[in-house]
Amino acid sequence: MPMLRYQENVGCTDINECTELAPCKIGQVCRNLWGSYLCVCPRGYRFDARTGVCNDIDECGMGYCGNGEKCINTIGSFNCLCSPGMVKIGRFCRDVNECTHSPCDSNQYCINSRGSYHCRCKAGYSDAGDRSCVDTDECAQGMCQALGETCRNTVGSYECVCDRGFTKDPTTNGRYCMDVNECDLDMCSENSECINTQGSYFCRCHRGYTKHQGVCVDNQECSLGEGNKCQWRCRNTPGAFECECPVGYDKLDYSCNDINECDRGASVCGPSDTCVNTRGGHKCMEQITCPDNNFYRKLMRTDEFRYRQITTNICRRKRCRRVTSNNETFAECKAQSLSISYHYIDIPTGLKLPSNLLKISFSPRRRRQQYHFQIAQGEENAFSLRQPSMYRPQAYLVLTGELTGPSQHMVKVDISTYNRRGEMRDNRMLTITVLVSEYTF
Structure with missing residues (x-):
């Protein structure tokens, strides 16, 4: 139990056993603790709590001298005996670097090792077997x-x-x-390049040239090879070629892309005209007016047709009950076409026959109705209509005859709607202007 002393007005205080009792054995160091003490052994000894004595530590068994060195344990210490090639520094052995004394031949280099050294042959020499080096062939x-x-x-x-x-x-x-790069000596003729090789060189004609009788001559690509890829016209240049496009087209590699002149603004056509882009040019068309402003309202860019290139105008009939005051005008209103629209299509010359030019389609207003598409005006030998089903408001304007440009053609299509009893409910009129380019692209 803790050894404490009671003092009046102070309470319990620690007793310093080290000064009052001297409890430790000779050679031990006493350290006072609160309510106790501790006996500490000197360096080289370990305290035995069972006997209370200090026992010697075997430093050799703990590997103090390191591998390969002889260790002699002593009371409270140890002693290291150094092997050849080692030197004692303090209580430990350290390696001697023999290479600092140049023990090897001039054609060798020295490698220090623990307690020794090795001589190895330098590059260009090999071991002769008697610790000497000879030249390597x-x-x-x-x-x-x-x-x-x-x-x-x-x-x-x-x-x-x-x-x-x-x-x-x-x-x-x-x-x-x-x-040696002979090409630095300008060894080749005009229109060729020098190709250096190991110990020699050769001359190679530039692209677009072929060697003939020792010189490089132009290939004339417009007559042969890649010049045939030009969509319109090929112009030969020295060692190459250039594709040309007609007025109204931009060149892109081998192809000619149409320029949309109508994108240049209102200055292309007059204020009362509508600009219609064509292949290689444009047309300034007079704006369409509706037949009777009392019955029609004009809309621009209708959504009635799912596919179109240009829709200039559509005149859509108003609701007759809202714009008529008597039965006579109501009947007159109902007799008008439900819509009158105008479209423009531009096509190249030599289009493959037959070809679909325009898909005509609109949303049905009632179920179980029949739709009849027919050409009311136009060149019958050049155009026809293909209607997949009479129960669907859809048809295709088909080119069936060859058209050569530049030319302009007009087709009027009547679209009639019939109810289930075969009575016509209404009709639509569509005017299509086909503009044929003089070019095949």
Whole structure:
């Protein structure tokens, strides 16, 4: 139990056993603790709590001298006996670096090791078996086997002798050979390039030229080869060719892309005209007016047709009950077409026959109705209509005859709607202007 002393007005205080009792044995150091004490052994000893004595520590068993060194344990300490090649510094053995005294020959290099050293042959020498080094014949080992090199052995090294067409490489201090670039001497003729090779060179014609009787001549690509890829016209140039496009087209590689002149603003056509882009040009069309403003309202860019290139105008009939005051005008209103629209299509000359030019489609207003598409006006030998089903408000304007441009053609299509009893409910009128380009693209 803790050893404490009671003092009046102070309470319990610690008793310093180390000064009052001297409890530790000779050689031990006493350390006072609160209510107790501790006996500490000196360096080289370990305290035995069971007997209360200090026992010697076996430092040798703990590997204090390291591997390969002899260790002698002593009371409270130890002693290291150094092996050859080691020197004692303090209580421990340290390696002696024999290489600082240059023990090896001039053609060898020294490698220090723990307690010793080794002599190894330098590059260019090999071990003779009696701790000496002799010159290595690098030429017999296959050195200088690159094209243009011949090997010559030297003491401790070798030299690559350059063949004709080769010279010493300054980046290797002349030890190796490099090719002589004859192309720096301007060896080839006009319209060709020089190709350097190992120890020589050859001349190759530029692209667009072919060697003929020792000189490079133009290939005339417009008559042969890639010049045939031009969509419109090919113009030969020295060593090459150039594709040309007619007025109204932009060139892109081999192709000609139409320029949309109508995108240039209102200055293209007059204020009362509508600009219609065509292949290679444009048309200024007079704006369409509706037949009777009392019955129709004009809309621009209708959504009635799912596919179109240009929709200029559509006149849609108003609701007759809202714009008529009596039965006579109501009947007159109902007799008008539900819509009158105008479309423009531009096509190239030589279009493959038959070809669909325009898909005409609108949303049905009632179920189980029949729709009848027919050409009311136009060239019957050039155009026709293809209607997949009479129960669907959809048809295609088909080109069936060859058209040559530049030319302009008009087709009027009547679209009638019938109820289930076969009575006509209404009709639509569609005027399509077909503009044919003089070009095939």
